[in-house]
Amino acid sequence: MDHFALTNGVLHAENVPLPAIAEAVGTPVYVYSRATLERHAQVFSQAVAGLGKDGTPLIAFAVKSNPNLAVLKVLQRQGFGADVVSGGELRRALAAGMAPGKIVFSGVGKTRAELELGLSEGIGQFNIESLEEGRELAEVAHSLGITAQAALRINPDVDAGTHDKISTGKADNKFGVPLVRAGEAFAELAGLPGLNLRGVALHIGSQLLDLTPLETAFAKIGALVGELRAAGHVITHVDLGGGLGVPYQPHEEPPSPADYGAMVARVTEGWDVHLTFEPGRVIAGNAGVLLTRVVRVKRGVRDPFVIVDAAMNDLARPALYGAYHGFAAVEPTGADMTANVVGPICETGDTFAMGRECDALSAGDLAVFRTAGAYGATMASSYNSRGFVAEVLVDDEKFAVVADRIDAGAIMDAERVPEWLA
Numbered sequence: 001m002d003h004f005a006l007t008n009g010v011l012h013a014e015n016v017p018l019p020a021i022a023e024a025v026g027t028p029v030y031v032y033s034r035a036t037l038e039r040h041a042q043v044f045s046q047a048v049a050g051l052g053k054d055g056t057p058l059i060a061f062a063v064k065s066n067p068n069l070a071v072l073k074v075l076q077r078q079g080f081g082a083d084v085v086s087g088g089e090l091r092r093a094l095a096a097g098m099a100p101g102k103i104v105f106s107g108v109g110k111t112r113a114e115l116e117l118g119l120s121e122g123i124g125q126f127n128i129e130s131l132e133e134g135r136e137l138a139e140v141a142h143s144l145g146i147t148a149q150a151a152l153r154i155n156p157d158v159d160a161g162t163h164d165k166i167s168t169g170k171a172d173n174k175f176g177v178p179l180v181r182a183g184e185a186f187a188e189l190a191g192l193p194g195l196n197l198r199g200v201a202l203h204i205g206s207q208l209l210d211l212t213p214l215e216t217a218f219a220k221i222g223a224l225v226g227e228l229r230a231a232g233h234v235i236t237h238v239d240l241g242g243g244l245g246v247p248y249q250p251h252e253e254p255p256s257p258a259d260y261g262a263m264v265a266r267v268t269e270g271w272d273v274h275l276t277f278e279p280g281r282v283i284a285g286n287a288g289v290l291l292t293r294v295v296r297v298k299r300g301v302r303d304p305f306v307i308v309d310a311a312m313n314d315l316a317r318p319a320l321y322g323a324y325h326g327f328a329a330v331e332p333t334g335a336d337m338t339a340n341v342v343g344p345i346c347e348t349g350d351t352f353a354m355g356r357e358c359d360a361l362s363a364g365d366l367a368v369f370r371t372a373g374a375y376g377a378t379m380a381s382s383y384n385s386r387g388f389v390a391e392v393l394v395d396d397e398k399f400a401v402v403a404d405r406i407d408a409g410a411i412m413d414a415e416r417v418p419e420w421l422a
C-alpha cells in the first residue's frame with residue numbers, strides 16, 4: 001500500500017498535488033512519501049517482532065536501496081539500523097543518527113580504509129565475505145587494540161529465481177563463502193585475536209517473489225549453525241539479509257512481510273540466536289515515484305513515442321534489468337493510448353516501455369514512473385551530461401527538497417583542462 005493516489009482527478013503524494021512539486025522544483029524529480037516509508041517500516045517490524053533470541057531483531061535498512069539522508073532519518077526514527085556496503089554509506093547512516101551498534105557492514109571489497117572506518121566508529125557487525133577479508137579485519141582490529149564483531153557471509157548456492165544481475169546466492173556469484181568451506185573458515189578465523197566471529201550471514205538476491213528459495217537457504221544456514229556449534233564455535237548471531245520483492249506489475253503478488261515473518265519463525269525455531277534483517281526494496285520501493293514531464297509525442301511506425309524528460313541516467317532499472325515500472329498520467333483524462341515510453345538519451349536502451357497501454361498523454365503533461373523509491377535516484381549517473389535529479393520528501397500537506405538538483409554545470413566545474421593542453 002502506498003500514499004500516491006488520485007484526488008479530484010490529480011495524482012497526489014499524500015496530500016500534496018504532484019503538479020505543485022513539479023512547479024516548485026522542476027522535473028524530473030523523485031518524490032518520496034514519509035507516511036508510506038513509515039507504514040512499510042511498521043509492517044516489517046511487526047512481521048519480525050518477537051523473532052530470535054531476545055525477541056528484538058535488528059532491522060538494518062539496506063542503505064544502497066535509497067541512501068537519501070531524509071529517508072534514512074525517517075527509518076532511524078522507526079528504530080531501524082543500517083546495512084551499508086561502503087564507507088560512504090556508513091557515513092550517511094551515522095549522519096542520519098543511526099546508532100553505530102545498529103550498523104552492519106556488508107560487501108565483498110571493503111578496503112582497509114573502510115575496515116578502519118567501521119572499527120573506529122564502533123559499528124555493530126562486519127559481514128565478512130572471505131577468509132582473506134577476515135584475516136585482514138582481524139589484523140587491523142588487533143593493531144587498533146579492539147575486537148571486531150563479525151559474521152561470515154555464506155553463499156548457500158540457492159537460485160533466488162530473480163533477475164541474474166540481482167542474484168547473489170548462487171555458487172558462481174562473487175558473494176560470501178561456499179557453505180562447504182564455512183567450517184574451514186571458522187576454524188581459522190575464530191582463533192584470531194582482534195576478531196569475534198560470532199555468527200553467519202546470507203543474502204541470496206533481490207526482488208524475490210517467492211519465499212521458497214529463502215526458506216531453502218535459511219534451512220541450510222540452520223544446519224550449518226548446528227555443525228559449527230558441534231565443532232565448538234559459539235554462534236550467537238544470524239543475519240538473514242533482505243530480498244523481499246515488491247509488486248512492480250499489477251499481476252505480481254510478492255509474499256507479504258507477515259508471510260515472510262511466519263516462514264522465518266518456522267525455520268529458525270530453536271536456533272537460539274539474535275537475528276538481523278536487511279530489507280531495502282520492500283521498505284522504499286513503493287514509497288517513491290519519479291515525476292517527469294512529456295517533452296513531446298513523436299509519431300512511430302506502429303505506436304507513438306512518448307518522450308519524457310526523465311531518462312535511463314535518472315532511473316536505470318529498465319535499461320539495466322529490463323525492469324517494469326508502472327507509468328501513469330498525473331492528471332488522467334480517462335482516455336488511453338499504446339505508447340513507447342522513452343527518455344532523451346542517445347541510446348536505444350533509454351526505453352522505459354514498449355507498446356505500453358497507458359493514460360493518453362501529450363506534450364507538457366506530467367506523468368510518473370511508480371515504485372521508484374528503491375534503486376532509483378541512488379543508481380543515477382550524469383550520462384549525456386544530464387546532471388543529477390532532485391529528490392523531495394512529502395509529509396502530509398507539506399514537502400521539502402531533500403536532495404538538490406545537481407546540474408551539468410556543477411559537474412563540469414569539477415573538471416579541469418590541464419595547463420599543458422590549454
Ligand SMILES: *Cc1c(COP(=O)(O)O)cnc(C)c1O
Nearest residue numbers: 062106206242243278279280281
Ligand atoms: C542489496 C542488499 C540487501 C537489500 O536487498 P533488498 O532486495 O533491497 O531487500 C540486503 N543485504 C545485502 C547484503 C545486500 O547487498
